[in-house]
Amino acid sequence: MTDLHVIDATADHVDEIVHVIHHAFSARRVLDPPSTALTENATTVGAAVADHGGLLVRIDGAPAGALLFEEDGDVLHLRRVSVDPRHQARGVASAMVGCAEEVAVRRGIRRVQLIARVELPDTVEFWRRRGYSVVEQHDHNLIYAKAMPLELTVPTADDMRAIGEELAGQLRAGDVLVLSGDLGAGKTTFTQGLGAGLKVRGDITSPTFVISRVHPSLAGGPALVHVDAYRLGGFAELDDLDLDASLDDAVTVVEWGHGLAESLAPDRLDIVVTRGDDDTDETREIRITPVGPRWAASGVRVSVLEKN
Ligand SMILES: Nc1ncnc2c1ncn2[C@@H]1O[C@H](COP(=O)(O)OP(=O)(O)OP(=O)(O)O)[C@@H](O)[C@H]1O
Ligand SMILES: [Mg+2]
Structure with a gap:
């Protein structure tokens, strides 16, 4: 059995998060305009984690998934939602999103929101299945949101x-x-x-x-x-x-x-x-x-x- 852990990220986890983001986003086909995820580095991720927190998923000890939070009033934004391609289809994203929603509820936040690219049907389907709805669209970016209990x-x-x-x-x-x-x-x-x-x-x-x-x-x-x-x-x-x-x-x-x-x-x-x-x-x-x-x-x- 695999051993999957979702960890509330701290400064200690920044390098692993950068690693997962780079693996996940470089494996995607290049979109136009391209995602800016590959510009993330230890400094930008370190600042994000320090300000708003994030999650790291480890499978059998190895980094497999990550996301960054950004809290803005009554909304918790999920940024850079990443699954290492070697660990796809093993429930990493679902576990991570479930934990992110728990974090939102614990922080007393009303809604969780994120941006998904319209060109990625699997991603769009993933968020729909998790109860997220499109609340806005800007060009290629679909804004998905879900109200928290x-x-x-x-x-x-x-x-x-x-x-x-x-x-x-x-x-x-x-x-x-x-x-x-x-x-x-x-x-x-x-x-x-x-x-x-x-x-x-x-x-x-x-x-x-x-x-x-x-x-x-x-x-x-x-x-x-x-x-x-x-x-x-x-x-x-x-x-x-x-x-x-x-x-x-x-x-x-x-x-x-x-x-x-x-x-x-x-x-x-x-x-x-x-x-x-x-x-x-x-x-x-x-x-x-x-x-x-x-x-x-x-x-x-x-x-x-x-x-x-
Ligand atoms: N904190 C509370 N919240 C709600 N009702 C309370 C509370 N404390 C006491 N009560 C009392 O409990 C009773 C709840 O009855 P109510 O008819 O609202 O329940 P119900 O869930 O509609 O029941 P039923 O399944 O029979 O329809 C009322 O008499 C109410 O005054
Ligand atoms: Mg009644």
Whole structure:
């Protein structure tokens, strides 16, 4: 078995990173205009690593992959993403990108972005498969981006509503949110916050008999369609609700939608609410995962709890 390690780069790794970048980029066919990667040297890479960090992958001790970070506000740019051609197709790039996304989440960064050349179909396909979307194109350069998941600890029900309310400000007609989590986790509580933020009519409750309820906007904005899929038998029944008819004009929230509602919306927020085993503890965790091109350019931001 091969031994693959992804290492948070320090000054000690600069020479190996330069080596990988040169091997990777000199093996590529020459593009017009050519990449500037071959001008990288120990000085430029050393400065990049010192300022923003980077990753080095070693396979059985030998340098096999590398990338450089560049942090710019709420974006983490991946630069010089390189795999030594002798180590291609061994999961080096995937491992490296997975770690880069973890670094972004740890640093509290909303989006990861990179540039891929339009002439390289394998590269383009790689980023697409990893959930990246083109957000801009400049000549031969495709700008790929992906919004990062957000994880928050939510001490009280009011905090949960405040998160929903803040998120509502980032939503527009056509958006879909798929909520999952145990009974009583706080999915409806979160939706109440959304309803307050969207300024919609009617109390948002856990519907006992109603599977789907439309809350029209009181402020000229999109309606909130609140679906509880708990009692639905399966996708056919969800399909029967004919949500497609309202999907484009409303913000649609599907509780218990996991495994059902995804096909409604390639662009969505997957939201998971979890509670601990201790019933006396009100603390919840919420994880918000943006999926699809809709979110790639903006990401998701929640800052209400930071003041506490
Ligand atoms: N930190 C918290 N976040 C959310 N709800 C909390 C929190 N602490 C306590 N609660 C309480 O937990 C309950 C959550 O109920 P809610 O109806 O929102 O859950 P749900 O996930 O929609 O459940 P169901 O699966 O039955 O629809 C509410 O009574 C709420 O006041
Ligand atoms: Mg509920």
